[in-house]
Amino acid sequence: MSAAPLLQVDRLGYRYGGGAGCREVSFDLxxxxxxxxxxxxxxGKTTLLRLLAxxxxxxxxxVRYATRGDGIVDLHALxxxxxxxxxxxxxxxxxxxxRDGLRMxxxxxxxxxxxxxxxxxxxxxRLRETAGDWLEAVEIPRARMxxxxxxxxxxxxxxxxxxxxxxxxxxxxxxxxxxxxxxxSVQARLLDILRRLVHELGLxxxxxxxxxxxxxxxxxRLMIMQNGRVVEEGLTDQxxxxxxxAYTQLLVxxxxxx
Amino acid sequence: xxxxxxxxxGLAGYNFAYLDEQTKRMIRRALLKAVAIPGYQVPxxxxxxxxxxxxxxxxxxxxxxxxxxxxxxxxxxxxxxxTTNAVSIRRFFARTAGVRTxxxxxxxxxxxxxxxxPETRLREGQVLVFQVPIPEPLxxxxxRETETxxxxxxxxxxxxxxxxxxxxxxxxxxxxxxxYPVSVNDxxxxxxxxxxxFDNPKLHHNPALLLFGAGRERRLYAVPPYTDVRSLDFEDxxxxxxxxxxxxxxxxxxxxxxxxIIVDDRGTRLxxxxxxxxxxxxxxxxxxxxx
Numbered sequence: 001m002s003a004a005p006l007l008q009v010d011r012l013g014y015r016y017g018g019g020a021g022c023r024e025v026s027f028d029l030x031x032x033x034x035x036x037x038x039x040x041x042x043x044g045k046t047t048l049l050r051l052l053a054x055x056x057x058x059x060x061x062x063v064r065y066a067t068r069g070d071g072i073v074d075l076h077a078l079x080x081x082x083x084x085x086x087x088x089x090x091x092x093x094x095x096x097x098x099r100d101g102l103r104m105x106x107x108x109x110x111x112x113x114x115x116x117x118x119x120x121x122x123x124x125x126r127l128r129e130t131a132g133d134w135l136e137a138v139e140i141p142r143a144r145m146x147x148x149x150x151x152x153x154x155x156x157x158x159x160x161x162x163x164x165x166x167x168x169x170x171x172x173x174x175x176x177x178x179x180x181x182x183x184x185s186v187q188a189r190l191l192d193i194l195r196r197l198v199h200e201l202g203l204x205x206x207x208x209x210x211x212x213x214x215x216x217x218x219x220x221r222l223m224i225m226q227n228g229r230v231v232e233e234g235l236t237d238q239x240x241x242x243x244x245x246a247y248t249q250l251l252v253x254x255x256x257x258x
Numbered sequence: 259x260x261x262x263x264x265x266x267x268g269l270a271g272y273n274f275a276y277l278d279e280q281t282k283r284m285i286r287r288a289l290l291k292a293v294a295i296p297g298y299q300v301p302x303x304x305x306x307x308x309x310x311x312x313x314x315x316x317x318x319x320x321x322x323x324x325x326x327x328x329x330x331x332x333x334x335x336x337x338x339x340x341t342t343n344a345v346s347i348r349r350f351f352a353r354t355a356g357v358r359t360x361x362x363x364x365x366x367x368x369x370x371x372x373x374x375x376p377e378t379r380l381r382e383g384q385v386l387v388f389q390v391p392i393p394e395p396l397x398x399x400x401x402r403e404t405e406t407x408x409x410x411x412x413x414x415x416x417x418x419x420x421x422x423x424x425x426x427x428x429x430x431x432x433x434x435x436x437x438y439p440v441s442v443n444d445x446x447x448x449x450x451x452x453x454x455x456f457d458n459p460k461l462h463h464n465p466a467l468l469l470f471g472a473g474r475e476r477r478l479y480a481v482p483p484y485t486d487v488r489s490l491d492f493e494d495x496x497x498x499x500x501x502x503x504x505x506x507x508x509x510x511x512x513x514x515x516x517x518x519i520i521v522d523d524r525g526t527r528l529x530x531x532x533x534x535x536x537x538x539x540x541x542x543x544x545x546x547x548x549x
Binding site for chain 1: 414416
């Protein structure tokens with residue numbers, strides 16, 4: 001693991017009307033590292049992810065990102081044009097609902113190739129070649145390339161979304177409940193693929209979920225959030241096996257039954 | 259009620275070319291901006307016109323705003339000078355502005371058009387005004403106006419390229435035959451209005467000023483003379499125009515855009531030029547040669 005962090009989050013805060021979305025969240029993320037963020041609904045997990053993705057502007061603190069060419073930049077001080085460019089090349093976002101991250105009427109191949117066309121690839125044959133490679137990387141047969149995602153199962157849709165994000169070879173992947181709404185065996189397959197790709201590509205990942213089993217399988221480190229604050233953080237096994245904070249203890253005991 | 263009296267300067271009781279001067283100034287200001295930023299859609303305060311939306315209210319307002327007393331006006335619809343839309347718009351300006359009208363492309367200084375660019379090459383100093391139903395090329399991909407504006411602002415045109423990609427997937431070739439999207443001056447994605455893609459190459463480096471008006475959508479845009487206009491395509495599926503096996507049945511042209519007409523109940527087909535002025539001129543030349 002290299003010394004320089006890819007992402008530095010410093011005392012990030014965001015308020016919704018009366019209540020706080022998240023408060024004083026700080027962490028570093030290194031290349032190749034998988035950070036899990038867990039907590040119950042309303043704990044501020046998704047708010048945090050939206051801040052990282054630039055969807056929301058923070059009320060306090062900042063997010064610094066180490067770009068490939070331009071050194072370390074403040075993600076929110078960057079102009080919208082530069083931020084959007086970064087978001088479609090260097091950072092991938094996998095949404096909970098594949099409908100938000102995919103064009104359901106465009107073929108799977110077209111969905112994957114879109115980001116490449118966005119960045120200027122104009123060769124149909126090569127686009128198809130690349131799209132096919134990525135479909136196979138997420139274990140979808142190349143023959144399904146011309147079918148639209150609406151004809152796919154939920155698990156396959158989520159895998160197409162993953163491929164669509166990975167095609168520009170980003171270094172950071174943000175995932176919001178990627179296994180939500182999938183049954184256990186389908187979840188297992190998606191997690192398997194994720195784990196393999198994260199390892200092969202050396203991706204840094206922030207994964208938000210309320211499912212501690214997903215966290216245990218994927219994440220190196222874990223942050224537990226409650227009411228917008230990080231109440232406990234550490235190595236995944238350490239936090240899950242020996243929770244210190246009362247809320248973490250409650251969370252662990254209520255989910256990891258038997 | 260008596261019909262309004264027509265004078266040399268136009269219709270009595272109406273301002274020259276129907277619109278009031280304040281409105282014309284507003285439209286001209288928008289047009290200046292449109293010319294300054296080729297391909298960019300400039301909002302303008304579109305007025306009610308004495309004809310329904312979809313009949314060319316955008317084009318007619320642009321024409322009214324740029325028309326001068328010395329202009330010679332030509333109006334075409336699908337290439338023809340003698341269709342209802344063309345005839346009524348031409349008569350409208352003949353009555354409200356008292357300007358000279360013509361069907362001769364070379365003689366006209368101002369040409370309002372729907373769905374075609376004349377076959378006769380335009381020259382410097384001429385103005386071509388297009389009637390545009392849907393100015394936003396991204397509209398069928400992204401219904402939100404706020405989002406399409408952002409897509410233009412950041413040049414995020416991958417979605418349009420994806421649409422062409424999908425056509426090759428489904429039909430083996432780019433299937434778009436009219437309103438074929440173009441990139442203007444290497445910056446803005448633009449709808450060329452529903453002209454056949456046959457006319458797209460004429461947009462590139464055209465010596466005439468090309469103005470586009472969409473009345474219902476309240477947008478104007480422009481392609482100044484000699485501007486780069488590139489039709490979107492793929493390296494291995496390059497842009498191509500239509501070709502016909504037939505020649506024009508009336509004038510024998512092989513280089514013009516042909517309409518296919520069914521002439522009897524047995525389905526006999528005839529191909530004729532869609533540009534009536536071009537076709538008529540060629541027929542006249544042929545008659546002279548035989549005489």
